[in-house]
Amino acid sequence: MSGILVVGDGPAAHRLAERLRGHGHTGPLTVLGAEPAHHRPLLTDVVAGRLPAEAVRLPPLPDTRVSTGTVVTGIDRARHEVRARQGGTETVHSYDTLVLATGARPVVPDIVGATGGDGHLAAGVTTLRTASDCARITGETVVVLGGGPLGVETASALAARGTDTTLICAHPHPLHERLGETCAALLTETLEQAGVTMLGGRTVVRRTPDRVLLDDGTNLRADTLVLCTGAAPDVRLARAAGLRVRTGIVVDDRLRTSDPHIHALGDCAELNGRAPGGVDTAWAQADALAAILTGHATVHRPTPTVFRLRTRFADVSCVGDPADFDRPGARTVTLTDQANRRHARLALRDEHLVAAVLFGVPEAIAALGIAHRYGRPVPSDLLGLLLGPPARPAPVGSETDEDALVCLCNNVRRPALVKAWQSGARTVTALAGATRATTGCGGCGPLVARLCDDWEHEARPAPERAR
């Protein structure tokens, strides 16, 4: 059986290794990474103080040689070997199939004083990509730079732990392009109410000890400056090895690079001209590549992913592309409810959802996310779905059927949860441990909690309609 070597320490590498064994790969399996793999979406929970850093570490992989503290320095494609350095020692690892899951590297903007002479970040300045970065955020007053999801999530997490937090973004509101004007403005309002000082249309130009200077001359105290200014695919190894690279490492629909023995996936890979990044994409690719490498599938067909903002202050979710709203032939439905801070914008073609931006409508997020992902028609009473039970009786959709998919990220269906419940997993945490539901984007958390409650109240020992 041929040996598979995986380079990377993120969720993509971890999920791939796990699924390879699940699909019956019996040959040697080695993972080389700098840090122990951890669940990156939960880093902001560490920042918020809700989880200790060790808690976001991914579980150990069975039957896999995992070599942490290992920095891969080069690929010798002719000899099918990877060179690495572990501690002070040079090591060589041979492969039959090599998988690059090198992820992305934070983009550090040009801010005077943010980096030292050696190019490393100065004291009190950090990006947020690894578990060790969390510990670099210290002090009473933190300035977060960046209007993307990570900036918002980090600022929310800091505000939640009581830190004096300022979020600075170039657009008037964070996530401006993705959410659109109305929704992004709602997000700003919500974050302000959560205690975050919002400074839109600004940027940081200079870092001095304990302070930052903005482009409009404002000078703010900042014990730590957190740079959430995006990430770029880490293509260094691939480029040095002569593989085809554009924005990311170019792969085909079998997730193969320009060298048929080398695959790439996750944040470092570029498929169909796009390197979208994100854990959902990485997981889907890992699942697909495991199936391809074990002969259970031949190609990877990406399914649409749901974007969900991880902040406890607002339910924000998007599917599709913002440009889909302006394509001819689309029907749009837009709901704005300032009083209850709700917003929804949908683009539909016939009965199918093309794109959506949803704020403060968690029920709709779940139902529409599933409809979009599986190309199902949306419920005919869209208004009822968007307004939810307080305003109108909610329609009972087909989504609540017995076989319903509950956790999109981990592909957990309702029967799996029922089985886990019957086996004694009687809390959300226990169900999460048994099935992995809720451990992805967290979007199904409320649903799992509700199922848990329902079953608790139903006749014991267990819900019998589940088989």
Next chain:
Amino acid sequence: MTRTLVVVGHGMVGHRLVDRLRSLDTSGDWRFVVLAEEAHPAYNRMALSSYLTGRTRNDLALADRAFLDDPRVDLRLACPAVSADRGARTVLTAHGEHVPYDALVLATGSRPFVPPVPGRDAGHCFVYRTFDDLDGIRRAARRGLPAVVVGGGLLGLEAAHGLSRLGMRPHVVESAPHPMPTQLDAGAARVLHRGATELGLDLRCRTAVASIEAHPEGTVGAVRLTDGTVLDCALLVFAAGVRPRDELAAALGLERGDRGGIVVDEYCRTTDERIWAVGECAAVQGRCHGLVAPGYRMADTVARRLAGHPVEAVGVPDTSTELKLLGVHVATFGTTDPAAGRAVEIVFAEDTTRYAKVFLQHDTGSLLGGVLAGDTGSRAELGPLVGRRPPAHFERLLLP
């Protein structure tokens, strides 16, 4: 003993009032003196555009034979009131006659607002309100030549449509970001804009007329816009709104509203218990109303009052509208400007072909009102749902 009601103005509302009181006044207490400025009895001004496309003055006339032949009615055409004397209880006509009254109703309507742009006195510049205006437009219209309509409201768009039916190529200049800014929001206006474009109208929003240039012979030749554009123009129509005709308020010592109009209470009475104002010239509790429906309500209220019947306050008028403009169905129903933040706003739209915006009460979810444009459900179907929670097939009612 008979009493004399003097009505100043024989427009749609003034006529309605006299006609109403005639039928209510079964014992013959009242005689009527109606002072009309125009040389024609009242006509349906709402349908004025159809006069450009073949309907006659008779087709649009409101006063029937019975009215015109009624001995109680003294209708004086081309005889406007110029002043009045509250102490003597008389109205002075342009012919120098003092007409005594027991009750006086001012139904003077509005006059078109002509913006103070240089060159506005050039020949072939018109307003759009009377038969005479439209006769002038018809005479000056030339097939294939460009025309400019100043104002993209309901009247301006109707005028432009009329001009295009006369074979001219109209440009419409509107200073707001979209046409019909008073009634429609941007989304509904986009549907209308598309209809206008399909009819060959050139709609230019967010700009205004800076000056009007005349040919040496005195007729309009070009229009310069504030954005620097110069449009060739053989005929120009001002349709930039109206102003209430409230000049008699000064002579009578009556209060005028902040934005013009003769101030009346919710029963249309001025501070003088013998003097009333109805229609577009009346500022009911400070606010003027330009639609005929509230005008008719005012006329009915005053007629009932004068006939000694119990009356209800005029109240806040229902400003619902439904019309076909430029081949596009547009309608509003219920409330279309709920207090900011107190309503849920929902928009259903399909490209720029149809558009429906509705407002729901934010706490109960009941329907407040909406704006419709294009091939949507009708006001008749949707209006009755106001005050209730919309049904599950609401979206299909809006966009069938």
